[in-house]
Amino acid sequence: MxxxxxxxxxxxxxxxxxxxxxxxxxxxxxxxxxxxxYPITPASEIIxxxxxxxxxxGEGVYFQGEDEIASIAACIGASWTGTKAMTATSGPGxxxxxxxxxxxxxxxxxxxxxxxxxxxxxxxxxxxxxxxxFHQVRYATHGDYEIIALSPWSxxxxxxxGIKAFNLTEKYRVPVIVLTDEAVGHLREPVFIPEEIEVFDxxxxxxxxxxxxxxxxxxxxxxxxxxxxLLITGSTHxxxxxxxxxxxxxxxxxxxxxxxxxxxxxxxICEFHEEFIEDADVIIASYGISAxxxxxxxxxxxxxxxxxxxFRPKVVWPIYEDYIAERLGNAGKIxxxxxxxxxxxxxxQRILSCEVIPITELGSNVILPESIVExxxxxx
Numbered sequence: 001m002x003x004x005x006x007x008x009x010x011x012x013x014x015x016x017x018x019x020x021x022x023x024x025x026x027x028x029x030x031x032x033x034x035x036x037x038y039p040i041t042p043a044s045e046i047i048x049x050x051x052x053x054x055x056x057x058g059e060g061v062y063f064q065g066e067d068e069i070a071s072i073a074a075c076i077g078a079s080w081t082g083t084k085a086m087t088a089t090s091g092p093g094x095x096x097x098x099x100x101x102x103x104x105x106x107x108x109x110x111x112x113x114x115x116x117x118x119x120x121x122x123x124x125x126x127x128x129x130x131x132x133x134f135h136q137v138r139y140a141t142h143g144d145y146e147i148i149a150l151s152p153w154s155x156x157x158x159x160x161x162g163i164k165a166f167n168l169t170e171k172y173r174v175p176v177i178v179l180t181d182e183a184v185g186h187l188r189e190p191v192f193i194p195e196e197i198e199v200f201d202x203x204x205x206x207x208x209x210x211x212x213x214x215x216x217x218x219x220x221x222x223x224x225x226x227x228x229x230l231l232i233t234g235s236t237h238x239x240x241x242x243x244x245x246x247x248x249x250x251x252x253x254x255x256x257x258x259x260x261x262x263x264x265x266x267x268x269i270c271e272f273h274e275e276f277i278e279d280a281d282v283i284i285a286s287y288g289i290s291a292x293x294x295x296x297x298x299x300x301x302x303x304x305x306x307x308x309x310x311f312r313p314k315v316v317w318p319i320y321e322d323y324i325a326e327r328l329g330n331a332g333k334i335x336x337x338x339x340x341x342x343x344x345x346x347x348x349q350r351i352l353s354c355e356v357i358p359i360t361e362l363g364s365n366v367i368l369p370e371s372i373v374e375x376x377x378x379x380x
Contacts, residue, residue, distance in 0.1 A: 002171070002203055005196050009057065017191040019184045020088075022155045023114055024049035025191075026162020027086050028060075030199050032112070034085040036063040036074035038093060041126040042182040043116040046088040068093040072100040072113070079109050080232065082204065082223045084166055088114035090182075091133055092123060094140070101175060102141030103234040105258065108173035108211060108218065110202060112165045117181040119364035128364035129183035131288055134343035137177045138317045144255050146262035148269060149177040149317040151287040155189040157314070167200040168269060172261055173218040179316060181339070183289040183366050209239045213253040215260035262318055270320040273312040274327065276302065280309025282333045282376065287313050287344060290337045290367050297337075297372035308376065316344070321351050328352055335359055335376055337367045 009029045017025065024046045035050045037043075047062075054060030061078075065071035068089055075085035089097065094115050104111050117133045119125040137149050148168050150161045161178050169176040205220035210230055212219035224230060231241030236251045244250050262269065273291075276298065277283065286294035291312045298310040311328060313319075328334055328348070334356045336345040342358035349356045359375050361367045 020045035022158040026159040030166035034078040036071040068096040110169040131339040170202040271314040277309040283309040296369040
């Protein structure tokens, strides 16, 4: 069976751990044994942690590419040998990975990318937090597809999402992005490491065709080394991998498969943190580091007698539109704190008919609870 319980690969217990270290630990526990990357602030601590885990265990291969293009390409190759592979970067490095990200999506290659966001565009402020990559990770590569992106708000979740990201990428054969930021990545908090975790290993079938046109399920995966010639191309292809670049029907089937295998499993993929929603007149919806301030603001406002609810998507892509409409659609107003020009706000405005009010921060500072409280009180 693909799902199994395994003993945690590192010492269990409760430890003070930095966020970047926590996601590396989670990935290692999930079975990640190939890491390729290029140093970049504020993600470089991930490299150090991965190297430490590989050295102390005697397992794993680390490859430092000449750039982020080579790094993600190496991960794609490693994944097709059956190895769980990961890379990590920040915005400027993610820019360079985009072409190969599209290739990984089209070839249904399991792969985890940790994006530790920093202030941009361009070089921006390397050591300052941002949430400006919200739409980039979803729409950076061209064409139609779905992708999965997780948004942790704590070091504990970074550890857990290091595991969850690999479980999802192995199960659905789609790249999974852990969309964190400098503030959470460089935070240091207690992290609980359990004695056992549950992991998913991809369904391996040496006799299976490498691709599928099934609109609901990802296919089992043959591997390089199984003894059969595999055709793995970024061009439009048949289920066997043969290039067919002038057939619109085949291309349509591929794209419907890439979209359908995710959209038909929203319940399994998406996860939310909700409090005080049932009696709420207004709701504060946020994600990542901004959600920590949003939650504190919610508690302060409720202490003042206001019926305020809290809503946090732990998985920001795909967006589970039907669920969001059901849970938030009856609120009078939705306030959305985020460290960008209003990316998640625009998604909620598209989905909901109620008023959606952005609370934005563009100066690379973490939004404070009092700023959120002030905006909410002024609007009521």
